[in-house]
Amino acid sequence: MAEKETLIDAKVLYEGPIFDIETQAVQLASGQTAKRDIVRHVPAIAVLAFQDSDHIILERQWRATIGDFILEIPAGKLDQRDINDPIHAVRRELNEELRMHTDDIHQVMGFYETVGFSDAYMHLYTAHDLQPVPEDEQLPRDVGETMDLVTVSYDEMLAMFQRGELNDQKTITAFLYWAFIRGN
Structure with missing residues (x-):
């Protein structure tokens, strides 16, 4: 079953004119923590x-x-x-x-381009x-x-x-x- 992650912390590592790079610490449903690197892209x-x-x-x-x-x-x-x-x-x-x-x-239509690492829409x-x-x-x-x-x-x-x-x-x-x- 798919389970939601809980955001613990987020930091912007880079801010640019087209995209930003953010790193997150998340808590998994199992209680373990994991890291997520995310590219925040303008639509x-x-x-x-x-x-x-x-x-x-x-x-x-x-x-x-x-x-x-x-x-x-x-x-x-x-x-x-x-x-x-x-x-x-x-x-x-x-x-x-x-x-x-x-x-x-x-x-x-609209679509997310690469949801594995980016919110680009x-x-x-x-x-x-x-x-x-x-x-x-x-x-x-x-x-x-x-x-x-x-x-x-x-x-x-x-x-x-x-x-x-x-x-x-x-x-x-x-x-x-x-x-x-x-x-x-």
Whole structure:
């Protein structure tokens, strides 16, 4: 039977702009104590950006954490401008990363990314009827953020999924949602 732990003590070891690291001492139901290291992460959004009903826009970008390029849906953390309004973050990320905008945005779901060590939570949205953002209204990208935009059909995504080529959690989750709403 699953049993709840009791928090004895918590200390923040690191405070940063995106995440904090906390260490906890907990008491187990058995009476023993254990240590938990937790990454406290700001919430984030991800967007399944539809070019049309059969195509989405993905980003290919370098990720230092894995030392490689990855193909993923647009995403970003909520910051002071949109911490209480994830749709504002969706609009901002669509502008910054895809240079697109739309009013046709819908929340799909939310999920914890890695509950084994982090409270990171991501809101997943769809965006339809994307239109280019005029050059003078484009927001700056994050420092060092470069990417290639790739338009992919559903059949191409399905083939990548079947070959095990999709390895980004939010992108896999978005693809499975897309397959679900298509009835596949």
